[in-house]
Structures are given as structure tokens and as C-alpha cells.
Amino acid sequence: MRTLDAIDRKILALVQADARMATHEIAERVGLSPSPCARRIRLLERDGVIKGYAAIVDQGKVGLPVSAFASIKLARQSEEDLERFSRAVARWPEVVDCYLMTGQRDYLMRIVVRDLAAYEVFLKEKLTRLDGVASIETSFALGQVKHAEALPVA
The missing domain is CATH 1.10.10.10 (Winged helix-like DNA-binding domain superfamily/Winged helix DNA-binding domain)
Structure with a gap:
């Protein structure tokens, strides 16, 4: 490139x-x-520098005002376990961001849902049913201080 x-x-x-x-x-x-x-x-x-074009949608105005941040620890960090987790997360539309992390937790993800009950359903029906998940810690955003889609390239 x-x-x-x-x-x-x-x-x-x-x-x-x-x-x-x-x-x-x-x-x-x-x-x-x-x-x-x-x-x-x-x-x-x-060259893939511009990966695509998209509309930026207001999550609150489409009925998804809750952002939950879940820190996930896997039981093991084998390549197979990491791949299994990544494949599962890729299928879940509620997960809008997911990062493989350093430190005490393996993944950090942002999940958007309509309310706490919807997050509970996501947690019980998807995340806790995934083999290899040892622990989950969730924090809820009270408000957004900054959000930027643009990278500081200039």
C-alpha cells in the first residue's frame, strides 16, 4: 500500500x-x-483505506437508547476459544463494537438495546450460553460525553 x-x-x-x-x-x-x-x-x-460509506443513525431515535459495556473473561484464551467467541459475537446485532483486549479481561463490547429488560434477554439467551465464558462484568452508560466517527487523519 x-x-x-x-x-x-x-x-x-x-x-x-x-x-x-x-x-x-x-x-x-x-x-x-x-x-x-x-x-x-x-x-x-x-486499498481499503476507505472501507465503505454509511449513514450515522441516532441510537436513541431508533428506540435503542441503552448502551451496555460488557467486559468478558474467557475460561481459556486458546485460539479455538477466541475464534468461537468472535464468530458468535459477529452474529449478534446488539453488539455494535467488540475489542480483544489486554489486561484482566479478554473482550470489551458495547451492546445497544431498548431497555434493561432487553439487555437481560441478551445476557441470558446469548452471552451466558456461549461456551468458554468465565465471567461477565457490565456497566451502563449514563450519558455520552463524546462520540466521533471521524478519525483524526488531517
Whole structure:
């Protein structure tokens, strides 16, 4: 993969701010003509730097106001156990983020649900039924201080 230059980084900052911005507007803002700008965007997409485009949906306005953060410890950290856990989590739409961690816990995940009862159902019907889970600690977000979709690339 090629190294990102200053223009690539400006393009990325603009696309992250507004993915629907027209190529000619991006080109104007980064000091290129539309064709070279479109070519750079295609290369960023091809190289996987731009992984896709999505709408940012307000979780509260779609009836999913609760964010639960679950720290998971597995009984063992064998490759097979880690893979089994990852495959299961990938199937659960309630889990919007999941990270393999260092430290005392193996995974940290964010689960979005409509209420505490829905989290209880998720916990009882999915997470606790997964083989190899030794312990689960859950914390609930009281409010969101900051949320950013954009990476600080520029």
C-alpha cells in the first residue's frame, strides 16, 4: 500500500465529515481537478483505506437508547476459544463494537438495546450460553460525553 500524502489526508477528512460531498467539491477544497481527485478516492477505496460509506443513525431515535459495556473473561484464551467467541459475537446485532483486549479481561463490547429488560434477554439467551465464558462484568452508560466517527487523519 502506498503512503498517504497531505492531499489524501485532506480527502479523507472531507469524506469523513460528509460522505455525500460531490467529488468536484472535494477536488476544489484540496486543490485538485475532479479527475485526479476521483482517481485518488478510487485508490483509497481500492486499498481499503476507505472501507465503505454509511449513514450515522441516532441510537436513541431508533428506540435503542441503552448502551451496555460488557467486559468478558474467557475460561481459556486458546485460539479455538477466541475464534468461537468472535464468530458468535459477529452474529449478534446488539453488539455494535467488540475489542480483544489486554489486561484482566479478554473482550470489551458495547451492546445497544431498548431497555434493561432487553439487555437481560441478551445476557441470558446469548452471552451466558456461549461456551468458554468465565465471567461477565457490565456497566451502563449514563450519558455520552463524546462520540466521533471521524478519525483524526488531517
